[in-house]
Amino acid sequence: MTDKGIDALAGDETTGIPECDEIFVFMAAQANDPNDNFVTKALKATFFNSIKKQIKQAINDNKDKKDTAAIADKCKDFKKQLEKFKAEEDQKKDK
Secondary structure, eight states, X not given: OOHHHHHHHHOOOOOXXXXXXXXXXXXXXXXXXXXXXXXHHHHHHHHHHHHHXXXXXXXXXXXXXXXXHHHHHHHHHHHHHHHHHHHHXXXXXXX
């Protein structure tokens, strides 16, 4: 798989819920690390696409309930966890 193919997997999709869209932006940035080899990029893209699919499914499942505030809160919490783990990883690299 080429880098262009992997980049296409990451995509520029939105959910319409800003807190969830922020997760997509964060994951795309992590998936496009220029220091990663193509296997790592492919694995990241596959994993991140799985998460995106689950988020979109949760939004679709709750579309009729119009409970976007609860979904936004879950996305916000998930993003905080991602940022926490990213910061911990960055600290390890700095040592």
